[in-house]
Amino acid sequence: MRSILFVLITLSLLHSANSKSMLHLRKGASISVESNTFIISPDNSFTCGFYAMPGSNAYWFATWFTNSKGKTVVWTANRDKPVNSQGSRIAIHRDGTMVLTDVDGSIVWQTDVRATNISAAELLNTGNLVLKNSQGDILWQSFDVPTDNLLPSQILTKDKRLISSLRKGSFESGHFNLYFGSDNVLTLISDTPETSSVYWPYPGVGIYENGRTNYNSSRRAVLDDMGTFQASDHFQANASDKGFGIKRRLTLDNDGNLRIYSLINSTGLWTITWQAISQPCQVHGVCGRYAICVYAPKPKCICPPGYEVNNPSDWSAGCKPAFRESLLNSLVKFVEVSRLDYFGFDFYYKDNFSFTLEACRELCLGDSRCKAFTYKTWGSGRCYVKSELFNGLMSPDFPGSTYIKLPNKMQVSKPSIFNGSSTICESREAEILVGSPSMYDFIRTKVRWVYIYSFCGALGAIELIFIVVGWWYLFRKHGFPASVEAGYRMISSQFQRFSYGELKKATNNFREELGRGGSGIVYKGVLADDRVVAVKRLGNVFQGQDEFWAEIRTIGKINHMNLVRMWGFCSEGRQRLLVYEYVNNLSLDKHLFNSNFLGWKQRFAVALGTAKGLAYLHDECLEWVIHCDVKPENILLDGELQPKIADFGLAKLSRRDGPGSEISNIRGTKGYMAPEWALNHPITAKVDVYSYGVVVLEMIKGIKLSNWAADDTDDQENPLKRFSRMVKEKIQCGNSYWVDSIVDPRLDGRFSRKQAATLVEIGLSSVEENSRKRPMMASIVQTLMECEDETEI
Incomplete structure (x- = not known):
């Protein structure tokens, strides 16, 4: 940790050597682009000055987070009209206006308040750029003219709105707006040159069905320091890392989604801790x-x-x-x-x-x-x-x-x-x-329809016979309830219902066992179309037929290269079976904890692929899914040693209150379980992050860290805590060889130090006991991808 701080301090000193910072811009003074001078907040959290996109000759007068990676901009004065890199300046004139001029002296932007008693511009610790008089009164503030961000304590009122950027990497005003409508409801609208359309709250139902009210007159919304975003129409949302001491921002992104971001101090990266819309395609106009x-x-x-x-x-x-x-x-x-x-x-x-x-x-x-x-x-x-x-x-x-x-x-x-x-x-x-109005076309179309109707009539009769016979067979032989009729619309050749007899034959009477766990036993099988599959025979802790089918519909829609694909299911009587693609290189534990161990490149690829699969489950698939049992045994490797996560969605299928329910069956595996299970705290996607952190640390060390002490008492430190404490001590001591001392010695030093340090940092932050301190899987993927191409071995 000290080495990271040392790097940050060194970079800060190098930057300060080439730039000047001030706490105030006095009346009559100015800042030019060439002067490389900035206004900083007293706690150095925010910086204000001229900002340029990398490789651009255009500049914006802006405010950004000082310690975020890439200097995340939260406000711009001239978002739609950048100025030149030479000769442009910001100044406070004698009449008290702050004025931005371009190279030719033309006014690009200015404040709308004129007061001769304004003494200086100041950047507050909240990120608010203000103009004050000599008594300290605020006469103008950037919080009153927001762009696409709302900072904690910044109030959105009926006269203000957030407007997204047009595209990623641009400040130009886009088409999505957050504002209070005439009905007093906080609203997201797509406002393009062609059409305007409200898409949040969900327009298919009324105000009260969306949990809002239009009986309010204040029309105010604010993000507080705890991470709670609430509005006067009774809307409220909480960041998943709710609590004090975290830098946050509420951003209307260029994809039309409204999100709360939290800053990870150790990396300078942002993690999404809340978003208004879980399914991006629901954003109108995207x-x-x-x-x-x-x-x-x-x-x-x-x-x-x-x-x-x-x-x-x-x-x-x-x-x-x-x-x-x-x-x-x-x-x-x-x-x-x-x-x-x-x-x-x-x-x-x-x-x-x-x-x-x-x-x-x-x-x-x-x-x-x-x-x-x-x-x-x-x-x-x-x-x-x-x-x-x-x-x-x-x-x-x-x-x-x-x-x-x-x-x-x-x-x-x-x-x-x-x-x-x-x-x-x-x-x-x-x-x-369809025929056109002309007589010739009408006759031609009519003759055509005679043949079409004849053909369709014969085809329809044959189809009707098949349907009647099929439904008779289905209901007579299998006794399926009518309540699942709608579900069959989803079944296709890629996802189908198997009979118990088919799977019994495919597995040769369940002869070849591939593995077993708390949820059931897995057998190898070959279907009638020669597909090799893994058939999971579930235990007795699973739901009834209707509930089982409802959850299977959700899991059957999920498709990602780092998730094991489900081909179908069986539900007959008390038999519950799931049919998966067969992954031929066994599970991660078989390639990690014995002599047949993975090299470094393969380990890093497994860490990244597993993170991508979990991020998809948490943020991208049609319905939010928490795995609840991430461990090496549930990470399978294909022929190219790419990871595929198995058993996702089984927590949704489990009966929570039925007989035989045990914590190990429903809530994961000891050693990989997040502390909130035992503490009875709310369960979120952060339980998967904890389990992933344990797996990552085990891949780095090459040994099991998840073994719990035999008597499970507090006074006997388990291997994971002992390893975490040891690594933190090595980092704090400033030992430059700390990475080499903890990585699996069987690798003989053949690994990337940068990638290893990154994985250690991710692993340690992921196993924090306080779930709010753990990163989101999406930010983990981003961090790993940034060092994916590291070639040092």
């Missing part, structure tokens, strides 16, 4: 006109059939038709994209049991304004005829399809996302031909 937001498995934008992207580097510009729109007034067809919805712009809406798909199609066909229609089958037929296509979202939970209107002669192909194996974005395509 993909632009016509475009569709999908999870594949990470959020991405695609164009619908018949459309092409405007600007591949800026999806907010959306898509454009790959045809002349005048062609939609003649012979047309509709292309179905299932599970796709476009929010808003409905000029016809029908909702009754008798309203059919055909009737909805006719509504769209009869109006030249119609570009598509959406048809839901949610209890009754719901028809939405669209005049514009904005805010496209594809979700496996959307019970309907959107039918896009295209010229009949246009040949379209489905985007690649539709052809992938991901169960997240299931879709299909169907064309419906």
